[in-house]
Amino acid sequence: MESALLPTYKRFDLSVTNTNGTIVEDINGKKYLDFGSGIGVCNLGHRHPDVQQAIETQLQSYWHVSNLYHNPIQEEVAKLLVQQNSGDFVFFCNSGAEANEAAIKLARKATGKTKIISFNQSFHGRTFGAMAATGQEKIQRGFGPMLDTFDYVPYNDLDAVHQAIDENTAAIMLEMIQGEGGVIPAKQQFISGLRQLCKQHNILLIVDEVQTGIGRTGKPFAYNHYDISPDIVSVAKGLGNGLPVGAIIAKHELYNVFGPGSHATTFGGNPICMAAAQAVLQHVFQSGFLQQVEEKGDYLQEQLIKKVGNLPFVSKIRGKGLMVGIECIGDVSSQITQLMQKGLLVLSAGQRVIRLLPPLTVTEKEIDAAVGLIHETLIAYPAFLHS
Structure with missing residues (x-):
């Protein structure tokens, strides 16, 4: 039977009927260990009881009101975010792509400049602005000319960034660990140099924490590993643990840039999603919980290095916290399918x-x-x- 859905995904032969914690169950009753977490979304596992209870409680109160009215739970979630971030205020939206769109707009409006430097093999989303920020030709193919105000330079190459800066550069935009690009962490010297370049040239630093944020690397945000203070941070994925929510967190100096009417969203900050986000942040941002994430991340990498690091098909194992990449010498698509058949979901x-x-x-x-x-x-x- 032909699907009524557009074929925008190359789907695996797996139909989910139930989930719990780290376990996914298909329509045939087969259970899988989920080491993909809905592409880094279910940071607290599937159907975490605290998140589910928060959602159910909010459902009994109200589901949606316009952002033209005060929504107290937005204020509560915003405070939780800024308490663990170098930023001072928050704008809520619905996804990582929307968060990155907001970050791009904010940087351009704040500086009056239009050029943004991003990196080869980066990934920032599928909307037109976020796609233009993405340094991967395969993501942009077929959509005609991109916005011409993005420059792409090699990741971890400070000299290339320096050469790309000019008087029209508004911001530098990057992931602390390139996720879709191969799980490639930024080098400390590179990040320190970027921050210095931004200060020297009055350029904003945008850090995309859509995949790396909300405890994924063992810190509240991945940039916490690097002793820097970004001007704008985008988050999503793990923030709602499965409910659609994104945000940018920006510094006080940018507070008045987005005045009324300059940027908006109908569903951003939806109270159901805010209830989920509040429960997530209250749980994840506990120091003891984050320490456990670091320890489990270290254990995962140690076991991988010990058990598969010396296999001839494996060339490198890298990552931070519970974001780990196993680089191989050939195409891994068949191995991912085989792992699924054995009961392990990976990406x-x-x-x-x-x-x-x-x-x-x-x-x-x-x-x-x-x-x-x-x-x-x-x-x-x-x-x-x-291959």
């Missing part, structure tokens, strides 16, 4: 990287089981099997 990050984004609530036992299945799968591929 790709480009053709050669297996990306692991387990829930932050994952257990060591579940990590051991996942690493065992990865070893069982990758050991069958010798070095000469490459």
Whole structure:
């Protein structure tokens, strides 16, 4: 039977009927360990009881009111975000792409300049502005000319950034760990240099934390590993643990740039989504919880290095916290399918990287089981099997 949906996704042969924690169950009753978390969304696992209770309680109160009226729960969630961030105020929207659109608009309006430097292999979203910010030709292919005010330079190459800066540069926009680009962390020297360049040239620094934020790397935000203070931070994915919510967090100096009528959203800051976000932040931003994420991330990488790091098909293992990439010497699409057949859901990050984004609530036992299945799968591929 032909689907009534547009074919915008190359779907796996898996139909989900139930979820709980780290477990996904299909319509045939088969259970899977989910080390993709809905592409880094369900940071507290599926149907976390605190999040579910918060949603159910809010459902009994109200579902939606216009942003023309005060919505107290937005204020509460905004305070939780700024308490763990270098920014001072928040704008709520519905997704990571929308957050990055808002960040781009804010930077251009604040500076009166139009050029933004981003990076090769970056990913910032599928809307036109966010797509134009994305340094991947495959994402842009077929849509005609991009916005011509983005320059793409090699990631972790400070000299290339320096050469790209001119009098019309409004901002530099980057991920602290390139997710879709291959799970590639920024180097400390590179980030320190970027911050200095921004100060020297009066350029804003936009950090895209859509995938890396909300505890994913063992810190509230990935930039916390680098001792910097971004001007604008975009977040989404893990913020709602499955409900659609995004945000930008910006510094006080930018407060008056977005006045009434300059930027808006009908559904952004929806009270149901805010209830979910509030429960997420109250849980994730506890220091003890984040310490456990760091410890589990270290354990995951240690076990991967020990069990699969020396396999001929594997070239490198990298990441931070519970965001880990296994770089291989060939295309990993067939391995990802095989892992799914064995009961483990993982992601790709480009053709050669297996990306692991387990829930932050994952257990060591579940990590051991996942690493065992990865070893069982990758050991069958010798070095000469490459594409």
